[in-house]
Amino acid sequence: MRLEVRPAVGPMRGRARVPGDKSIGHRAVLFGALGQGCSHVRGLSGGEDNARTVALLEALGVRIVRLDAHALDVHGAGLEALRASERPLECGNSGTTMRLCAGLLAGVPGRHVLVGDAYLHRRPMRRVAAPLGAMGAVLGGAPGGKPGEVYPPLSIEGRRPLAGGHHVCEVASAQVKSAILLAGLAADGPVTVSEPGPSRDHTERMLRARGVPLSVQGLTVTLDPRGWDGRIAALDVAVPGDPSSAAFLAVAAAIVPGSEVRIDGILLNPTRTGFLDALCAMGADVVIDDRRDVGGEPVGALVVRARELQATTIAGELVVRALDELPVLAVAAACAEGTTVIRDASELRVKESDRVATTVRMLRTLGVCAEERPDGLVIEGRAGRPLGVGRVDSAGDHRIAMAGAIAALLSDGPCEIDDADNVRTSFPSFVATMRALGADLEER
Numbered sequence: 252m253r254l255e256v257r258p259a260v261g262p263m264r265g266r267a268r269v270p271g272d273k274s275i276g277h278r279a280v281l282f283g284a285l286g287q288g289c290s291h292v293r294g295l296s297g298g299e300d301n302a303r304t305v306a307l308l309e310a311l312g313v314r315i316v317r318l319d320a321h322a323l324d325v326h327g328a329g330l331e332a333l334r335a336s337e338r339p340l341e342c343g344n345s346g347t348t349m350r351l352c353a354g355l356l357a358g359v360p361g362r363h364v365l366v367g368d369a370y371l372h373r374r375p376m377r378r379v380a381a382p383l384g385a386m387g388a389v390l391g392g393a394p395g396g397k398p399g400e401v402y403p404p405l406s407i408e409g410r411r412p413l414a415g416g417h418h419v420c421e422v423a424s425a426q427v428k429s430a431i432l433l434a435g436l437a438a439d440g441p442v443t444v445s446e447p448g449p450s451r452d453h454t455e456r457m458l459r460a461r462g463v464p465l466s467v468q469g470l471t472v473t474l475d476p477r478g479w480d481g482r483i484a485a486l487d488v489a490v491p492g493d494p495s496s497a498a499f500l501a502v503a504a505a506i507v508p509g510s511e512v513r514i515d516g517i518l519l520n521p522t523r524t525g526f527l528d529a530l531c532a533m534g535a536d537v538v539i540d541d542r543r544d545v546g547g548e549p550v551g552a553l554v555v556r557a558r559e560l561q562a563t564t565i566a567g568e569l570v571v572r573a574l575d576e577l578p579v580l581a582v583a584a585a586c587a588e589g590t591t592v593i594r595d596a597s598e599l600r601v602k603e604s605d606r607v608a609t610t611v612r613m614l615r616t617l618g619v620c621a622e623e624r625p626d627g628l629v630i631e632g633r634a635g636r637p638l639g640v641g642r643v644d645s646a647g648d649h650r651i652a653m654a655g656a657i658a659a660l661l662s663d664g665p666c667e668i669d670d671a672d673n674v675r676t677s678f679p680s681f682v683a684t685m686r687a688l689g690a691d692l693e694e695r
Contacts, residue, residue, distance in 0.1 A: 254652065254668035254682070256659035257691040258637070262509030262557065263660075265688045269497050270296035270678055271321065271490035272518050274425070275548070277304045277347050278457050279488040281355065283325030284313040284333075285436065286461060286485040293322040294490035299676045300345040307352055310336040311359070327485060330436055331411075335361025339404065342367040344603065344647075344676050347426055349403065350379050354430030357388035358437025359409040366404045370647045370673075375601050377401040378421060379430045386413040386434050386442075415440025422598060423571050425451035425522075428472065432458065432465070435474040436481075443473045448571050451522045456547050461486060491518040491550045496678045498526045498576040499653045500688065504555040505535045506586040507660055511556045512688055515541070519549040525572025527553070529580050533560040533587055562589030562632055570595045570627075575602075578610045578654040581630055585619040586661055588634035593627040603673070604648035613655045616641035617662055640664035649673040653681055656692060 271294040281304065283290030295301050297320045305323065309315055311333045314326040333355075342349040342365055349365050353376070356363045366372075373395065380390040380401045387410050395402035415438045418431050423446045432454055435442030448470065455472055458465050461484040465474045497514045504512035519539065531537055536556040543550055560583060565573065570593070573580060577593060584591035599606040611628050614621040618639025620631040638661050645652035645668055652671035659666035671694075674681050682694055 252672045253695040254656050254671045255665060255693055255695055256656050256668065257665045258662050259507045259660040259690065261689060263504050263507045263512050263688045263690065264510060266513045266515065267500055267684050267688060268515050269492045269500065269517070269684070270298060270680065272493040273298065273300050273677055274347065274451055275453050275490050275518070276301040277351060278453055279490060280304050280308065280325055281351060282457055282461060282483060283485065284308045284327050285330050286327035286483045287329060288327060288485035290325045290327060290485040291487040292325060292490065295321045295323070296493065296677065297321050298679050299343055300348065303341065303343045303345045303348045304352070307340045307342065307348060310338065310340055329481070329483070330358060333359045335359060335363055335409070339364040339366045342371060344368050344371055344673055346371060346374055346603070349405065350376070350426040350430050351433060353379050353383060353405060353407060354433035356407045356409050357383045357386060357434040358411050358413050360411055361409055363407040363409060364404055365407070370603055372403045374402070375400045376403060376405055378424065378427050380405070382418045382431050383434055385416060385418070386438065388413065388434070411437045412439035413437050415442050417443040417445070420444065420446045423448040423450040425454065429454040432472065432474050435476070438476060440477070441473055441475040443471060445471045448568050449522055450571060451520070453520070460547055489545055491545055491548055492516045493677070494518050494523045494526070495575045497553060498579050499657055500684070501530065501537070501553060501555045502579045502583045503657050503660060503685070503690070505530060505557060505560065506583060508557050511554070514553045516550060517553055519551050522572055525569050526576035526580060528569060529563065529565050529573055530583065532563040533583060534558060535560060559634065560587035562587050562591040564592045566594045574598060575650060578606055578650045579657055581610050581614060581628065582654050582658040584630040584632060585614055585638065585658065586634060587632035589632055591630045591632065594624065595626055597626040602648070604646040604651060606648065606651065609646045609648055609651045610654070613643050613651055613658070616643050617658050617666065637661055637663035640666055642667045642669060645670045647673055649677050653678065656685070660690060
C-alpha cells in the first residue's frame with residue numbers, strides 16, 4: 252500500500268476516537284485464555300497485531316468467539332488446558348505476540364515454533380530467550396545480523412514446572428517483563444523481575460485484578476505462586492483508546508495552524524503518556540478532559556490546539572515512556588523553533604525497523620536537517636517554513652509511515668509514503684480518521 256498526502260490547506264478540526272490499545276488488547280485476550288470461564292473483551296483495535304494473538308491462542312486449543320471486529324468472548328480453561336500446535340505459530344509483524352507468547356509457551360509442555368514476517372525475523376529475541384532458558388525452557392533461534400543474538404523463527408521446548416528465580420533486565424521492557432511473568436505462572440517458586448527504569452505496567456495491573464499473587468516494589472515485580480491454587484479469574488475488559496495512535500492525531504493538531512482536535516477515551520496510564528509530557532515541554536496546547544477509571548486504568552480525553560512549538564531535549568525515563576511515539580515527536584521537532592535532541596533511545600534501533608535510521612531518513616527526505624546519533628537523533632526545526640516534497644520509504648514500519656504522513660501535511664507539495672501496509676497492524680482507520688479531521692490523503 253502507498254499513501255498519498257497533500258499539504259494541509261486548512262486546520263485539523265473535529266472529534267475522533269482511535270483504536271483500542273494494542274498492549275492491553277494482547278494481554279486481555281491472553282489472560283482470558285488462561286482464566287477459568289468466559290472473559291468478554293470489547294474495544295479491541297481491529298488491527299492485525301491483536302488478531303495474531305487471537306489466532307495463535309486458537310491454535311493452542313482456546314475457544315474464542317468473535318462477536319464483531321472489536322469484541323470477542325474468550326473461553327478460558329487454565330494454563331494446563333493449552334496444547335502444543337503441530338504447525339508453526341504465526342505472529343506476523345507483532346513483536347508483542349511473539350515475546351509474550353514465548354513466555355506463555357515456556358510453561359506449556361511440547362515443542363512450539365514461533366514465526367513472523369520478514370521484518371519480525373530481523374528483531375532480536377535474546378533478552379526474552381535468555382531468562383526463559385534460565386527457568387528451564389529450551390529455546391533456539393536463527394543467526395542474524397548481530398553475533399550472539401537470537402532471531403526468529405523461535406523454537407521452544409516448553410516444560411512444567413519451570414524454575415523460579417530473580418531476573419535483572421538489561422533495559423526497561425514491558426514485553427520482556429511480561430514474558431517472564433507469564434512463564435512464572437508455571438513456576439514452582441517465586442519469580443522476580445527487576446528493571447533499570449519504569450516500563451508499561453499493564454501486565455501487573457491485569458494479573459492482580461485476576462487474583463494472581465503478584466507484588467510490586469519500586470522497579471521490582473514478584474510473582475509468588477506458593478500457596479496459590481493457580482486459578483485466574485475471568486473478567487470483562489473494555490480496552491481504552493491507544494495513546495500511541497492518539498499521538499499522531501495530537502501532533503497533527505499541534506503543528507497545523509488553527510487546528511483543534513479532541514480525542515476521546517484515551518488510556519492515560521502514566522507509563523504511556525511520555526509523548527504528552529514531551530509535547531508540553533515543546534509548548535503544545537494540550538488539555539486533558541473527562542478523566543475517569545476504566546477497569547483499573549486511567550482514561551480521559553485529549554484536546555490539542557495548534558501553537559508555535561519550541562525545541563526540547565527528550566531523554567532518560569521520558570524516552571522509555573514515549574519510545575513508540577518518538578518518530579512522530581521527531582516530526583513535531585521538525586516543525587519547532589530550534590534544535591531538538593533525542594538521546595538514551597538506542598532501543599529504537601531494534602523496533603519494527605531501525606527507527607533511528609528510518610526516522611532520520613524520513614525527515615531528510617522531506618528537507619529537514621536531521622542527524623543520527625548512536626542512541627538517538629538531533630533535529631533542526633523549520634518553524635514557519637514548509638517541509639520539502641519527497642517519497643518516503645517506511646521500510647514496512649507502521650509508525651514511520653504514519654509519522655511521514657503527518658509531516659507531509661506541512662510540506663510544500665504532495666508526498667508519497669511507500670510500503671505502508673503495516674499501518675493496518677495498529678491503526679486500521681488511520682486514513683479515514685485523518686480525512687474526517689480535514690487532512691487530504693488516500694491509499695493507493
